[in-house]
Amino acid sequence: MTRPASDWWKSAVVYQIYPRSFADSNGDGIGDLAGIIGRLDYVRALGVDVIWLSPVYRSPQADNGYDISDYRAVDPMFGTLAEFDAFLARVHELGMKLVMDLVVNHTSDQHPWFAESRSTRVGSKRDWYFWRDARDGAEPNNWGSLFGGSAWQWDQSTEQYYLHLFERRQPDLDWTNPEVRAAVHDLMSWWLDRGVDGFRMDVINFISKADGLPDAPGIPGQTFVNAIDRFADGPHVHDYLAEMTRVVFADRDGEFMTVGEMPAVTPDEARLYTDPARHELNMVFQFEHMSVDQGADKFDYVGLDLVALKKSLHRWQIALAETGWNSLYWNNHDQPRVVSRFGDDHPDYWAASAKVLATVLHGMRGTPFVYQGEELGMTNYPFRHPWELQDIESLNYYNGVLEAGGDTGAALAGLTRMSRDNARTPMQWDAGPHAGFSSSAPWMPVNPNHTWLNAESQVCAADSVFAHYQALIHLRHRLPILVDGDFTPLMAEDPQIWAYTRTTPTAGLVVLANCGRDTRAVDVDPEWTGATLLLGNLPNAEASITSTTVELAPWEARIYLARPGSAG
Structure with missing residues (x-):
């Protein structure tokens, strides 16, 4: 199948860098641009096509850079504009593209x-x-x-x-004002003129609030309520995004990528946002699958229901099959580490479960995103006390429970598992002091397991989590079926097996994954007999499917190819 060159992002893989926690070059304990430059060969070796850089703009750091006081300046903690230019040039020299974070629902109150x-x-x-x-x-x-x-x-x-929909120092911009929209278009053009290749747009479906800002339905006993239906996917948001595309991108030569972060977005809305004929966005980040283990709120952990997780992601696969496009992600700067969340971070299983989760995600239809350290199987930090937390959302939650006389023990347990701080501990480069992240104590503590879980121990190991991510990314680049093939879920009600097929008229892939500690025998359709192994996460996997039953070891995943043809 021939795909338009303008759709390059469909076969791409994106790597997110959270600058504060990636690499520190000057020993102040905070990551910076020079540190990132020094590690770009590592990112290139992974095989990704695009880097998404979280905010490096000037900011008071009330929300770790998502409160911007100058959109055209680099914050001194990260370096200078000249260092940014050097970073961008090196990204392009290595054959990758750069997507910037665009945070324009709100600014800093210092802007x-x-x-x-x-x-x-x-x-x-x-x-x-x-x-x-x-x-x-x-x-x-x-x-x-x-x-x-x-x-x-x-x-x-x-x-x-x-x-302020977020922290009080993050006032919301009023996009009904055409001067606001023009100012945003201008700053976007400024960065594109500098050479960046697109934008990840923070909570971009919040930019159109309900006309008149009406009350949300009340909840007994609550003065302030979750009013997301009053500002998500509002009445003018599609007009604003179409205008943005027309003004900022329409007359430019180049291959740009746009992805919108969209809490509470529905599949129906996502099809509109990503329909190529509407000229709004290439893809969206949706959050449905990030809520399957949450109860009354995001810190009320109720445990993983694998069937619910599968059904959520499968629903999005099917909903955007004909029109639009999916993003695929487990981790980012706002989510806890997926190995600890949906996998198994026991030392005996962390590597295998990290590879299983990677396999089932990268085998789907959409653009995969990898968050720094995910390719190593980094785990949650073992928080034990509330004063170890730094994330403003987490601290506000804990203090709210404390002030209300609630169960602070349960609150801390939920935060330990679900806090955004889990994603923000320093990148684990080696087993040395501060995990090779910095020469001094970092802004957040390093996970103690860095002595055995680190990049240095994995980059040259053939059976590492890093090597498995490399192999998955290589398959996506090599096999068009992973980009364009139809998606069909299998065993949707099974609480331990994750299975599906990807098919074209000339080829088929079947993905089989055991998401648990018990060995499982999986029945497969006879049509897959003879399919050959493309990739497995454990040694000694059967080289082909020889019967209608495939036995999977604990936390084992395999991808088989049948009717190879052109593989797509």
Whole structure:
């Protein structure tokens, strides 16, 4: 099958770098651009096509850089604009592309736009943000912040509230103002002119709030409620994104990639966002599969139901099969480590389970994303005390439980498993002091298991997690069926086996994975007899399917190829 060159991102694999935690070059304990440059050969060796760089813009760091005070400057903690240019040049020299994080639902309260907006009620940028009078002496509506408490902050100087869906120092921009949209288009063009290859857009489906900012349905006993249906996928968001594409990208030569982070997005909406005919986005990040182990809130861990996880991801595979495109991910800077979450981080199983999870994800239809350290099987940090946490969302949650007289032990247990801090511990480069991340104590503690779980011990080992990721990425580049093949789930109700097929008229792949500690015999359709092994995660896997039963060891995954043809 011939694919348009403009669809290059469909066969690409993306690697996310979280700069604070990747590599520190100057010994201040915080990762930086120079440190990243020094490790780019490692990223290239993995085989990825694109780097997604989390924010390096100037920021007060209230939310680790997702509160931006200058979109055209590099924060000194990460380096200089000249170092960014050197980094970008090296990325391109190594044959990779660079996608920047675009955070434009909100800014920092230290951004000059907001400083002018809050200076007076009649200023030129007052209507760049959401300002409202008090209602009956209280907040303008009942929306709760996604980081806890009210989504409104009182500003004493002008005696009005401003809206912040996240932390109070992250005021939301009002995209109904065409000047706001023009300013965003301008800063995007500035980075594209500098040579970047696209954007990952932070909570981009929040940029259109419900007209009039109405109350969300109340909950007994709660003053502020989850109002996501009042600001996710709002009435004008598709118009805004189509306008962005038309203004920023339409007249440019080049191969660009756009992905929108979209909490609460539905498959129906995702098809609209990613329909090529609509010219909005290439793909979206959806969160449905990230909630299958959560109860009343994200820190209420209820355990993994593998059937629910499979059904969620399979639903998205089928929903976007004909129109649109999926992103595929387990980890990012906002999620705990997948080996500890959906796998098995016991030392006897962590490597095998990391490879199984990688196999089932990379075998699906969509663009895979790998978060730094995922390719090593990095695990959650063993947090024991609340003061070890640094993430503002986690701290707000714990303090809220404490103030309400709730069960702080249960809260800490949930945070230990689900906190964003798990993803932000330093990259584990070697077994030495500070895991080779820095020459001094890092901003977050290094996971103690770095003495045996690290890059140095894996990059040259043929059976490592790193090597398995390399093999999966190589298969995606080599076999068009992994990009274009139809997806059909198998054994959807089985609580331990994850299986599906990818097929074209000339070839077929079957992916079989045992997601547990018990050996399992898997019945396969006779049509797969004779299929040959492409990749397995354990030694001594059968080189071909010779009967209608395949026995899988604990945490074993295999990919078999049948009717090879052109493999796609």
